[in-house]
Amino acid sequence: MKSIFxxxxxxxxxxxxxxxxxxxxxxxxxxxxxxxxxIYNIYGFVRFADEIVxxxxxxxxxxxFSQFESDLHKALTSKISLNPILNSFQETYHxxxxxxxxxxxxxxxxxxxxxxxxxxxxxxxxxxxYGSADVVGLMCLKVFVKGNQEQYEALKFSAMSLGSAxxxxxxxxxxxxxxxxxxxxYFPNLDLSQLDEASKQxxxxxxxxxxxxxxxxxxxxxxxxxxxxxxxYRYYHQLLKKLKKTPALAIRxxxxxxxxxxxxxxxxxxxxxxxxxxx
Numbered sequence: 118m119k120s121i122f123x124x125x126x127x128x129x130x131x132x133x134x135x136x137x138x139x140x141x142x143x144x145x146x147x148x149x150x151x152x153x154x155x156i157y158n159i160y161g162f163v164r165f166a167d168e169i170v171x172x173x174x175x176x177x178x179x180x181x182f183s184q185f186e187s188d189l190h191k192a193l194t195s196k197i198s199l200n201p202i203l204n205s206f207q208e209t210y211h212x213x214x215x216x217x218x219x220x221x222x223x224x225x226x227x228x229x230x231x232x233x234x235x236x237x238x239x240x241x242x243x244x245x246x247y248g249s250a251d252v253v254g255l256m257c258l259k260v261f262v263k264g265n266q267e268q269y270e271a272l273k274f275s276a277m278s279l280g281s282a283x284x285x286x287x288x289x290x291x292x293x294x295x296x297x298x299x300x301x302x303y304f305p306n307l308d309l310s311q312l313d314e315a316s317k318q319x320x321x322x323x324x325x326x327x328x329x330x331x332x333x334x335x336x337x338x339x340x341x342x343x344x345x346x347x348x349x350y351r352y353y354h355q356l357l358k359k360l361k362k363t364p365a366l367a368i369r370x371x372x373x374x375x376x377x378x379x380x381x382x383x384x385x386x387x388x389x390x391x392x393x394x395x396x
Contacts, residue, residue, distance in 0.1 A: 123208065126201035127154050130161030133202065137164050140375070144349035149341035155209040155260045162206035163223065163253055170230040171299065179231055186224055193220070213259040222248040234301050242305045246281050254280030261342035268339070275334020279350065282327035286353050289320055289360050290373050317365045324357055
């Protein structure tokens with residue numbers, strides 16, 4: 118029965134989320150059951166695309182990515198795919214009328230990672246972030262507002278700001294591994310060896326501005342999504358605070374992380390703030 122295959126597909130997307138990201142999985146569990154699976158479906162899709170360009174070094178990544186992209190287009194057109202991750206994503210895509218250009222922009226940025234290692238201008242940097250992060254936030258927003266276009270339009274710029282903040286935190290946290298393992302440098306005109314306190318502070322101030330805009334949108338989200346997104350915000354904000362306290366030299370030589378016990382502490386404290394309306 119097709120329904121069994123669809124159930125297996127959804128379970129695969131949930132497993133991908135739980136296996137690849139404990140922090141995102143924890144935040145997703147804080148969403149209402151009515152929308153939780155659709156966020157798993159989106160995450161599974163974007164995670165697989167990202168894995169192709171970031172980790173499959175012993176294979177022809179260009180060929181694998183092109184095949185994945187072809188299968189994606191077929192899934193969105195046919196409303197079925199034998200790839201369970203794409204099958205569950207197409208279900209969410211059609212359920213909430215996610216715009217094709219959001220998916221295309223995401224895939225374009227992922228394809229850039231196959232051959233582009235540096236971003237020399239702010240325009241290139243912003244274009245990459247829009248495709249790799251902002252549009253993912255917009256896809257999730259479609260789910261959070263359950264397809265309500267008026268709410269979507271009112272919150273889209275806040276969702277994009279939050280997506281940008283998350284991505285920039287990832288860039289700063291992963292500066293060492295991106296440079297050494299993938300030969301990538303996302304921040305415009307910034308060489309890993311040249312990251313000093315002034316450069317770090319400028320990056321952090323930019324991220325803090327994005328966070329402030331994103332938080333305003335979180336406060337206006339439907340109740341089903343608000344706490345889960347606030348939890349993700351709190352996690353990334355905590356990560357930024359650690360990066361802010363970490364000397365630039367240390368960021369260049371190690372990967373900063375929030376330990377699991379701290380994530381659970383954040384969950385408790387975030388819930389208290391949320392219940393007391395102290396967001």
